[in-house]
Amino acid sequence: MQEHLDKLEAPYEITRIGDIELNGNLTPEQYNKLKLSIFKYGIEIIDNPSIAIANRIKEVIIEMVYLKDQLPSSKISAYIANSMNLSYSYISKVFSDVTYSSIRNYIILQRIERAKQLIIEEKLSLTEVAWKLNYSSVAHLSNQFKKTTGLTPTIFQRIIERRRNKELNPGNN
Amino acid sequence: MENEPLEILLADDDEDDRVFFKEALEEIKVKTIISFFEDGLQLMNYLNQPGVRLPNIVFLDLNMPIKGGMDCLIEIRKNNRLKDLAIVIYSTSSTDEDIEEAFVNGANIYIKKPNDFSALKASLTQVINLNWQYHILGFKKENFLFKINHV
Amino acid sequence: MFKEMKSRNQNLKSMVLIAVFVISIFALLFTAGISYKQIQSLSDSENSVLHSYKIFVELERLNLYCATAETNQRGYLLTRDSTFLQTYYNSLDNVHQAYINLKILIYSDEIQSRNLDSLHNLINRRFYYAANVLKKDNDSIQTSDFTKTLIINGTSMMRQAREQSGKMINEEMRLLKNREKAHKENTNFSPVTLLFTVALSLFFFILAFNKINQDLKSTNKINNQLLINNEIFEHSEQIANISNWCWNMEENTLSFSFNHYRLLGCNPDEFDPTIENFMQFVHPDDRHIVVEGNQRALDDLSASVSNFRVIRKDGELRYFNSIGKVITDSFGKTFIIGVNSDITERYHKDKMLEEKLADLERSNQELTAFNHIASHDLQEPLRKIQTFISRIRDNGFENLTANVKDYFSGIERSTLKMHKFIEDLLLYSRANKADKVFEMADLNILFENAKQELSHLIEENDATVISSVILPVHQVIPFQIQQLFINIISNSIKYRSANIPPIVHINSSIVTGAEIPGTMADLSMNFFKISISDNGIGFEQKYSEKLFSLFYRLHKEKEYSGTGIGLSICKIIVENHKGFIFAEGVPNIGSTFTIYLPV
Numbered sequence: 001m002q003e004h005l006d007k008l009e010a011p012y013e014i015t016r017i018g019d020i021e022l023n024g025n026l027t028p029e030q031y032n033k034l035k036l037s038i039f040k041y042g043i044e045i046i047d048n049p050s051i052a053i054a055n056r057i058k059e060v061i062i063e064m065v066y067l068k069d070q071l072p073s074s075k076i077s078a079y080i081a082n083s084m085n086l087s088y089s090y091i092s093k094v095f096s097d098v099t100y101s102s103i104r105n106y107i108i109l110q111r112i113e114r115a116k117q118l119i120i121e122e123k124l125s126l127t128e129v130a131w132k133l134n135y136s137s138v139a140h141l142s143n144q145f146k147k148t149t150g151l152t153p154t155i156f157q158r159i160i161e162r163r164r165n166k167e168l169n170p171g172n173n
Numbered sequence: 174m175e176n177e178p179l180e181i182l183l184a185d186d187d188e189d190d191r192v193f194f195k196e197a198l199e200e201i202k203v204k205t206i207i208s209f210f211e212d213g214l215q216l217m218n219y220l221n222q223p224g225v226r227l228p229n230i231v232f233l234d235l236n237m238p239i240k241g242g243m244d245c246l247i248e249i250r251k252n253n254r255l256k257d258l259a260i261v262i263y264s265t266s267s268t269d270e271d272i273e274e275a276f277v278n279g280a281n282i283y284i285k286k287p288n289d290f291s292a293l294k295a296s297l298t299q300v301i302n303l304n305w306q307y308h309i310l311g312f313k314k315e316n317f318l319f320k321i322n323h324v
Numbered sequence: 325m326f327k328e329m330k331s332r333n334q335n336l337k338s339m340v341l342i343a344v345f346v347i348s349i350f351a352l353l354f355t356a357g358i359s360y361k362q363i364q365s366l367s368d369s370e371n372s373v374l375h376s377y378k379i380f381v382e383l384e385r386l387n388l389y390c391a392t393a394e395t396n397q398r399g400y401l402l403t404r405d406s407t408f409l410q411t412y413y414n415s416l417d418n419v420h421q422a423y424i425n426l427k428i429l430i431y432s433d434e435i436q437s438r439n440l441d442s443l444h445n446l447i448n449r450r451f452y453y454a455a456n457v458l459k460k461d462n463d464s465i466q467t468s469d470f471t472k473t474l475i476i477n478g479t480s481m482m483r484q485a486r487e488q489s490g491k492m493i494n495e496e497m498r499l500l501k502n503r504e505k506a507h508k509e510n511t512n513f514s515p516v517t518l519l520f521t522v523a524l525s526l527f528f529f530i531l532a533f534n535k536i537n538q539d540l541k542s543t544n545k546i547n548n549q550l551l552i553n554n555e556i557f558e559h560s561e562q563i564a565n566i567s568n569w570c571w572n573m574e575e576n577t578l579s580f581s582f583n584h585y586r587l588l589g590c591n592p593d594e595f596d597p598t599i600e601n602f603m604q605f606v607h608p609d610d611r612h613i614v615v616e617g618n619q620r621a622l623d624d625l626s627a628s629v630s631n632f633r634v635i636r637k638d639g640e641l642r643y644f645n646s647i648g649k650v651i652t653d654s655f656g657k658t659f660i661i662g663v664n665s666d667i668t669e670r671y672h673k674d675k676m677l678e679e680k681l682a683d684l685e686r687s688n689q690e691l692t693a694f695n696h697i698a699s700h701d702l703q704e705p706l707r708k709i710q711t712f713i714s715r716i717r718d719n720g721f722e723n724l725t726a727n728v729k730d731y732f733s734g735i736e737r738s739t740l741k742m743h744k745f746i747e748d749l750l751l752y753s754r755a756n757k758a759d760k761v762f763e764m765a766d767l768n769i770l771f772e773n774a775k776q777e778l779s780h781l782i783e784e785n786d787a788t789v790i791s792s793v794i795l796p797v798h799q800v801i802p803f804q805i806q807q808l809f810i811n812i813i814s815n816s817i818k819y820r821s822a823n824i825p826p827i828v829h830i831n832s833s834i835v836t837g838a839e840i841p842g843t844m845a846d847l848s849m850n851f852f853k854i855s856i857s858d859n860g861i862g863f864e865q866k867y868s869e870k871l872f873s874l875f876y877r878l879h880k881e882k883e884y885s886g887t888g889i890g891l892s893i894c895k896i897i898v899e900n901h902k903g904f905i906f907a908e909g910v911p912n913i914g915s916t917f918t919i920y921l922p923v
Contacts, residue, residue: 101302109306116316139772146776150283150320155273159318162277189708196715265704288710288743290718 056084057095057103062110112148115141119153120160126153178204179301180226184216184245185209185234185263190286194232194263197293203301213240217248220255227258230304233280235264235271243278250279257314259304272320281317292323299323348528355521362510362517369507375429376500379436380493382426387489389418390447394482397454409458416451423447433499439492446485453478558582565666569597571618573658578602587644587666589637607633607641614646621648621660631667643671695753702746709739741885748889752874755804755896765802767795767854771830774809778817787817787826795832796852798921804897809856811890812917816858819884821912828858840904840920850923851903857916863909871907 057080080103081088095103111133118129130141145153181198185191191209198205208228210216216233217240219225231249233242242262249255261282262275272283282300287293299321307317393415400408423444430436457474558581561567567584571577578599582592588605595601603611610632617630627649634642648662713736724732768791775782775789782789813828820826832854837847863871863878870876872895875888891907894917898905903921 101306106306109312113312113316117313120316139769142769143772143776149318150322151276151318156318159273159276160315162273163279166277187708189712193711193715265707266700286707288707288714290711290714293711 057091058106108144108148112145115145115153116156119157129153178206179230179304180206180208180228181230181232182208182210182216182219182228183232183234183263184211184213184237184242185232186211186237187234190234193290193293194297197290197297200294201298201301203298212237213242213245216240216245220249221252227255230259230261230300232261232263235262235266235275243275246275246278246280259307259317261300267322276318281314282319282321284321287323289323295323296321348531352521352525352528355517355524359514359517359521362514366507366510366514369503369510372503373500373507376496376503379426379429379496380500382422382429383489383493383496386419386422386426386443386447387486389415389422390450390482390485393419393451393454397458401457419447419451436492436495436499439488439495443485443488443492446481446488450478450481450485453481562586567664569662569664571660571662573660584664587636587642587664588634589640605634605636607635609633617646617648618660621650621662634666642666642668692753692756695749700750703743706739706743706746709735710743713739741881741887744885745887745889748887748893751807752889752893752896755807755893755900760801760804760900762799762801764797765800765805766797767800767805767832770802770806771795771809773806774813777806777810778814781814781817785817785820785826787820787828789813789817789828789830791830793832795830795854798852798923800901800921801897804900808894808897808919811894812856815890816856816860816915818886819858819860819879819915821859821861824859826858826860828856830854830856834923835920841906842904844904846922851920852923853918853920855916855918857914859914862911862913862915863907864911865909868907868909872905 078088081091084091092103095101095106101109115129115133118124118132119126124132126138126141130138133141135141135144142153145151145156149156151159183191183194185194195207195209198207208219210219213233216231233245235242242264246260246262249258249260256279259282260280261284262280263284263286264271264275265286267285275283282303284296284300287296299319303317303319306312307314393412396408396412396415399405400412423440426440427437430440453474457471457478561581561583565587567587568581569584570579572579578597580597584597585592585594588602603614606614613630613632617628620628620630627647629645629647631643631645634644636642643666644664645667646662646664648660650658650660652658713732716732717736721729721732771791778789781787809830816828817826832852835851835853837849837851839853840851867878871878872891874892876892877886877888879886895905898919898921901921903919905920906918907915908918909915
């Protein structure tokens with residue numbers, strides 16, 4: 001990013017890791033050029049500030065689910081709202097407009113996705129997964145898993161297992 | 174949210190179900206382009222055309238004449254070009270064996286056909302949301318497995 | 325092991341017997357020896373008594389001959405008759421002879437020998453004097469003083485001799501007394517030893533007799549028992565249609581029990597027991613089976629079972645089952661013993677059962693398929709009807725006239741009822757399915773799953789469904805137990821009292837079969853007792869059994885909607901698990917459903 005911005009001679013400032021603030025607006029030319037050049041890298045420019053906010057929220061949540069392992073969702077919402085200096089009601093509206101899903105839902109979804117990941121890749125037992133994701137019990141995890149995906153974790157495990165066996169033995173069914 | 178309309182295919186031999194499906198989608202505030210097929214063979218013929226635009230979501234009924242939903246599912250997943258399509262099994266049967274079989278063969282979502290129109294709408298909405306979430310939020314396609322059963 | 329013990333026992337017994345025999349022989353010989361010795365000493369003591377008397381006699385004789393000699397000497401001196409002299413000399417010879425005899429007799433006794441020597445000495449001196457007198461006499465008759473002296477000395481010698489003789493007699497008397505005493509003792513003692521010997525012999529004889537008698541008795545008893553057993557055995561074989569045979573491997577002889585012949589349709593001992601004769605009755609195609617069976621028994625040394633067909637003497641085809649085994653008896657000989665059973669009846673019965681079972685399974689499968697398809701295929705159009713109904717509800721219901729609205733509501737209700745009915749029928753047929761797979765399942769999880777499935781119902785009715793204990797983990801059919809919970813809990817919520825939020829409470833414990841009402845339970849087994857109680861409308865206890873009947877309902881459709889299938893599904897599920905289910909109800913207070921599952 002730095003390279004390209006430099007090329008365009010656009011003034012900028014790096015405020016945080018992964019954050020660059022432009023000190024001033026780009027001309028339409030600069031804008032288009034930038035857009036095209038970084039598109040090659042698969043980077044898209046998102047104009048809409050709502051989308052930006054939504055993304056930001058997502059990032060925070062992902063960070064929490066994957067890295068920090070602390071997830072009581074009520075506190076998260078407060079935390080996110082605080083960290084972005086915006087009211088909770090605002091960001092939740094923005095989020096649901098953009099993603100058609102509430103923050104709470106998204107958190108649950110992320111958690112369940114992580115659970116699926118842990119079950120499949122790291123082959124952890126349900127007890128270990130529940131522990132890692134801060135569920136109060138395996139039953140709690142199973143319940144939420146079933147509510148979200150419609151399947152119990154056991155059945156999910158079995159399906160993935162059977163899928164794998166199929167790939168190894170394409171003749172069998 | 175995508176500004177482009179969602180391209181949806183439905184293969185179902187029952188006319189009433191096709192009508193319900195269409196009306197439900199119309200009542201959901203999402204732009205969709207729907208194509209219908211009466212059996213699996215028609216569907217596969219369409220999909221196998223070279224250069225055809227790939228749909229966003231494919232809905233398959235299991236019990237269809239000539240070629241059933243399960244066969245289509247297997248065929249699609251085997252096809253290099255088609256294997257990443259989001260596939261929803263949309264069926265009346267709800268035995269555990271059928272459901273598990275569908276997932277093992279690569280279905281992403283299994284919907285038991287509801288007996289209530291609002292439930293149908295809710296189910297379709299959920300499908301679209303899930304598809305969107307998986308696509309945009311970058312969840313892994315292999316883990317894209319959901320069973321939907323609204324009443 | 326048993327055989328070893330037996331022969332060790334027998335060895336011990338015969339060793340004891342031999343030992344006792346040897347001991348008794350020794351004892352008898354010993355006592356006999358003592359008896360013999362006793363008799364010997366008896367004879368000895370008698371001899372020694374006689375010996376004393378002989379000495380007396382001989383001493384007297386000596387005295388007598390001395391006296392005779394003296395008398396004859398005097399006679400000669402008086403009469404000068406030569407006869408006297410002759411007799412005198414004869415008497416001297418006799419005296420000498422008597423002395424010799426005494427000497428021989430007294431030889432062993434020292435004292436008496438010395439005494440005899442003295443006596444002899446005295447007698448010799450006496451007769452020396454006597455001889456001198458005679459000599460003097462021949463020469464001249466004067467010196468009568470000298471002669472007198474001689475005679476006086478002679479007489480005094482004789483007197484001394486007599487004294488000595490008397491002394492000897494006394495001494496001998498003394499000895500005699502001792503000997504007589506000893507003799508008397510012996511005579512007294514001898515019978516005792518003899519008696520003792522006899523008694524001992526008698527004792528051993530009686531002992532031996534007793535033992536032999538006892539053994540004889542017990543042998544008789546055993547023989548008797550054997551005879552009875554044999555009888556019973558024979559009869560048992562006839563009753564049970566079995567027979568036995570025994571093949572002595574060493575001597576290659578075969579023996580058949582009586583029933584062996586009868587099973588083949590023959591009379592006992594009708595033919596020689598040989599393999600060839602038996603094979604005549606075995607179906608030609610199955611003969612190899614018999615041969616192989618025997619070979620297997622030999623090879624494996626374990627019981628070998630074979631089934632083959634037999635054609636009886638009367639031509640009827642029978643099915644035989646034969647079990648043969650190699651055994652070794654206590655002498656190390658090998659036999660093959662076997663039991664043949666005529667299982668024809670059982671065979672036919674089994675076949676018939678098998679066919680019936682196949683029929684049953686087939687019809688069951690058809691029924692299940694029918695059930696399933698019917699319910700499933702019925703559901704399709706029903707679903708469509710319901711969807712169309714919901715379409716109309718959302719869109720156009722308002723425009724209907726009041727009447728039509730009612731009709732429409734009626735259609736809605738009926739379709740809902742139909743839906744529930746078909747669902748329950750499907751559940752019923754599922755519960756009845758033949759393939760019931762038991763696995764270890766945590767009933768707590770099944771309980772939670774049931775609650776989840778009913779989450780809507782629970783929320784709508786503001787119900788509380790709780791468990792006060794940890795439910796057991798048990799070998800069950802998981803989906804059925806889950807359905808059981810669902811049915812009972814949903815009933816508890818459905819049949820709630822109008823104003824009170826339903827509270828459903830599950831409890832579990834372990835009880836013995838004795839606690840289960842009715843006598844159907846095995847009293848020795850343990851059961852999980854799971855009770856689900858609610859605070860709903862309850863029911864009258866008299867209906868507690870009918871509740872579980874298929875399609876039975878206690879309430880009108882208007883009051884409470886239901887299919888009447890739910891509880892009969894519960895009953896079938898509980899029966900699948902070999903358990904029991906009971907219902908207790910108190911009207912307006914609540915109901916409790918108690919399920920017993922064997923541990």
